[in-house]
Structures are given as C-alpha cells and as structure tokens.
Amino acid sequence: MSFRIALAATGLFVLAACGAPPPDQRPGSPSAAAPRPLLTADQIETGQPRPPAPPEPAPAEGAPLPAYAPDPGMVRLQILLDRSRFSPGVIDGLGGENTRQAIAAWRKAEGLGEGDAADADLLQRLAAADAGRIMTRYVLTAADVAGPFSPPAGADLAATARAGTNYTSARERLAERFHMTEPLLQGLNPGVDFRRPGQTIVVPAVTNAPLAGVARIVVDKTERSARAYDASGTLLAFYPATIGSSERPAPSGTVTVTGVAPEPDYTYDPERVSYDRGDARIVVPAGPNNPVGSVWIDLSRDTYGIHGSPDPSKIGKTASNGCVRLTNWDAEQLAAGVKPGVTVRFI
Structure with a gap:
C-alpha cells in the first residue's frame, strides 16, 4: 500500500426536493405536529442504563427486525466513556461488547477491580470525573451540508475509486463528527432536513482533544x-x-x-x-x-x-x-x- 495526503474537493449536494404537504398535513392540522424524538436531551442527561435483558432468540428469516429503541442511560454512559478516552466505538444507545470492554478497561485503570457492569455506581464515578453536560445543541453550517458526496462503496474496488470516497450525505458526516450512528442522530432530531443550514440539532457533547505522549x-x-x-x-x-x-x-x-x-x-x-x-x-x-x-x-x-x-x-x-x-x-x-x-x- 502507498499513501499520500490529499484534500477533498468541495461542492454542493442537493437532495430531491420534497413536495408540498397534502391538505391533512398542512401547518396547524393535528397530523402536522412536530414528530417526537426517540430520546430527549433531558432524558439522556439524567439517564441510568437499563438492567441487561436476557438474550432473545434471533428473528426468523424474513421476520421484521425489532424497532430501534436506544436507552438514554446507555447513551449517557457511552458519551462519558468516549470523553474519558475509553472508547465504546460508535455511540448507539444499545451497548454491546465494545461498550462492555470499555467499561472493564476503565474500571481496571481506575483500580475498581474486574467487571463490565453498566450500573449506577459506574455512571456516578464517570460523572464525578467529568461534570460537563452530556448533550449540546449545534447549528448546521453551509460547510456541513455541502458536498461533494459519494455513493456508498461496494465490493468493486475499482468502482469505488471512480465514484470517490466522500461521505454519502450530510447526515453521515454529522453522525461521524459526533461519534454516533445515523439512526441515533435522526432519532434525536426527527423531521430535521439535514440538507439545509441554519437548523439547530441536538447532539452528544463529545470532545476531540488530541492524545499526547503515547510511548x-x-x-x-x-x-x-x-x-x-x-x-x-x-x-x-x-x-x-x-x-x-x-x-x-x-x-x-x-x-x-x-x-x-x-x-x-x-x-x-x-x-x-x-x-x-x-x-x-x-x-x-x-x-x-x-x-x-x-x-x-x-x-x-x-x-x-x-x-x-x-x-x-x-x-x-x-x-x-x-x-x-x-x-x-x-x-x-x-x-x-x-x-x-x-x-x-x-x-
């Protein structure tokens, strides 16, 4: 492999325009009410991880997947771990093996023994070490929504090389900027038009402080x-x-x-x-x-x-x-x- 530093070109990305709402969805009608978020910032700020549920059998082939249901306490825990440099990987509110390993590594580093339990005591200790707010608001800029964007990469490497390797959308760019999945970003901000600057969205208050002194x-x-x-x-x-x-x-x-x-x-x-x-x-x-x-x-x-x-x-x-x-x-x-x-x- 060879590598070089390259700057991505800039451009403008435009999605297909939305049509006018039908009569029963015009402003002021009951069905035109703003969609409810999956989670609110307040729920996450005070959330406690749910007790682990027993494993469920895999859905039968062709059966619908369970609805996405992030846990506000798990979102809070993952953000605190991310900010402590004990990364859970991508923040999704679901937990999993990456989060459990980050918990175990943090406990051991802090002299708290073995274990990967996501409990109230763990959150209290993490919060005591980092008292900043968990969630924040962010205003979309013109740079956030500008392209160029590329189609999703497939298995054909030559096709990927021709199509480019930029983000596929402004939503993907923002999700990665705030260390989260696109479904969680959308779930926190239902109805947001990610192609339009000037809108205010709710996102994790992650930090990008550089690491120093790695030996x-x-x-x-x-x-x-x-x-x-x-x-x-x-x-x-x-x-x-x-x-x-x-x-x-x-x-x-x-x-x-x-x-x-x-x-x-x-x-x-x-x-x-x-x-x-x-x-x-x-x-x-x-x-x-x-x-x-x-x-x-x-x-x-x-x-x-x-x-x-x-x-x-x-x-x-x-x-x-x-x-x-x-x-x-x-x-x-x-x-x-x-x-x-x-x-x-x-x-």
Missing part, C-alpha cells in the same frame, strides 16, 4: 482492542478494534510506528498483498470512506498499519485484511499522540 501500544487480537500507554506505563486510552482475520491474520510480536499519513489514499497492489481483489493495481482516492478511513499509522511490518474505517458500526464485529482498524475519530486521536519509534505489541 507504546498494545493490540490484543483476542479481545479486539488497542491500548495506548505513556512512558510510565499509565493507560492513556482504550479503543475497540477490528484486527485481521483467520485467513489474513494480524502480525505477531513487536513492531514500531514509522509515520502517520492524514487523509491517505489507498493503493491495492497485487504484487505486494496476499488477498485477491484482482490483478490490476488500483488507487482509491482519499476520503473518510476510503478503505483505510481518514488516517493511517504506518507500522514497520510492510503493508500493515493502524487506520480508520468507512463503517464505524462494524468495528470489533467483522474482519480486516490484517491491519488494525478503528473508528475514524479514534484513529485520529491515537495518531495525534504517536511518533516514529513508538512500539506496537501484538498479543
């Missing part, structure tokens, strides 16, 4: 995580990760960071990589939905790196081609704290 990184292939430590051995950050696959495993042993490439392009070179995407050399341009996301941390093992992802919801849940894949925002935070020579140990 070593430990990548746990079994746990699917990456931990960053300073020179004294203090754990600075925890990130869920997608790490290789059974067919194309991640390296073993210790390597070093050789450099960082923001906004990298991606080069598929069949003469240098072992996975088969055809015989032609393909260069995919830079963009947040590039196969390696928004940043590449180059490692001393040829063709391997720690990088971002075009699909943050799949981190820790799918396989990679041997590299370590994080959400774009986690990869950017880690990249800000490393320099050439930082050791990366795979266990």
Whole structure:
C-alpha cells in the first residue's frame, strides 16, 4: 500500500426536493405536529442504563427486525466513556461488547477491580470525573451540508475509486463528527432536513482533544482492542478494534510506528498483498470512506498499519485484511499522540 495526503474537493449536494404537504398535513392540522424524538436531551442527561435483558432468540428469516429503541442511560454512559478516552466505538444507545470492554478497561485503570457492569455506581464515578453536560445543541453550517458526496462503496474496488470516497450525505458526516450512528442522530432530531443550514440539532457533547505522549501500544487480537500507554506505563486510552482475520491474520510480536499519513489514499497492489481483489493495481482516492478511513499509522511490518474505517458500526464485529482498524475519530486521536519509534505489541 502507498499513501499520500490529499484534500477533498468541495461542492454542493442537493437532495430531491420534497413536495408540498397534502391538505391533512398542512401547518396547524393535528397530523402536522412536530414528530417526537426517540430520546430527549433531558432524558439522556439524567439517564441510568437499563438492567441487561436476557438474550432473545434471533428473528426468523424474513421476520421484521425489532424497532430501534436506544436507552438514554446507555447513551449517557457511552458519551462519558468516549470523553474519558475509553472508547465504546460508535455511540448507539444499545451497548454491546465494545461498550462492555470499555467499561472493564476503565474500571481496571481506575483500580475498581474486574467487571463490565453498566450500573449506577459506574455512571456516578464517570460523572464525578467529568461534570460537563452530556448533550449540546449545534447549528448546521453551509460547510456541513455541502458536498461533494459519494455513493456508498461496494465490493468493486475499482468502482469505488471512480465514484470517490466522500461521505454519502450530510447526515453521515454529522453522525461521524459526533461519534454516533445515523439512526441515533435522526432519532434525536426527527423531521430535521439535514440538507439545509441554519437548523439547530441536538447532539452528544463529545470532545476531540488530541492524545499526547503515547510511548507504546498494545493490540490484543483476542479481545479486539488497542491500548495506548505513556512512558510510565499509565493507560492513556482504550479503543475497540477490528484486527485481521483467520485467513489474513494480524502480525505477531513487536513492531514500531514509522509515520502517520492524514487523509491517505489507498493503493491495492497485487504484487505486494496476499488477498485477491484482482490483478490490476488500483488507487482509491482519499476520503473518510476510503478503505483505510481518514488516517493511517504506518507500522514497520510492510503493508500493515493502524487506520480508520468507512463503517464505524462494524468495528470489533467483522474482519480486516490484517491491519488494525478503528473508528475514524479514534484513529485520529491515537495518531495525534504517536511518533516514529513508538512500539506496537501484538498479543
């Protein structure tokens, strides 16, 4: 793979215009009332995670999926973990393995023993360490809604290279900016027209403070995580990760960071990589939905790196081609704290 820094072009993205509302949906009629959000900011500010429910059997093939029902307490917990640099991955209000691992890592780092329970005591301790408001309001700008936008990437790498790797919509851009899923963003802001600047939306009050002083990184292939430590051995950050696959495993042993490439392009070179995407050399341009996301941390093992992802919801849940894949925002935070020579140990 080769990488270069590239700036995305700018442009204007316009969705299909909405028609005029039918007579029974005109302003003032009962059916024209503003849609209710799935959650309110006040519910999240004071929320407590629901007790874990017993696992439900998988729905039968063809059966409708359960309705999306985020837990306000879980949203609050995930935001606090994200701000503490113990990342739950993407904020979705549903929890899951990434969130449980972040809880366990935070408890251990704080000397609170083992366990991954999302309980009131955990929230109280996290909130005591970070008293800022959980949710905030944000006004959409012209830059937020401007393109260019690209179609969703498919399996055809050459087609992705031709179509571009920009965000697919302003909603996707905003969801990633605030470390959340698109369904949660839409659920918090029902009826919002994300193509129109000037509107006020409700979003998580995440922070993007850069990491500093990373001396070593430990990548746990079994746990699917990456931990960053300073020179004294203090754990600075925890990130869920997608790490290789059974067919194309991640390296073993210790390597070093050789450099960082923001906004990298991606080069598929069949003469240098072992996975088969055809015989032609393909260069995919830079963009947040590039196969390696928004940043590449180059490692001393040829063709391997720690990088971002075009699909943050799949981190820790799918396989990679041997590299370590994080959400774009986690990869950017880690990249800000490393320099050439930082050791990366795979266990």
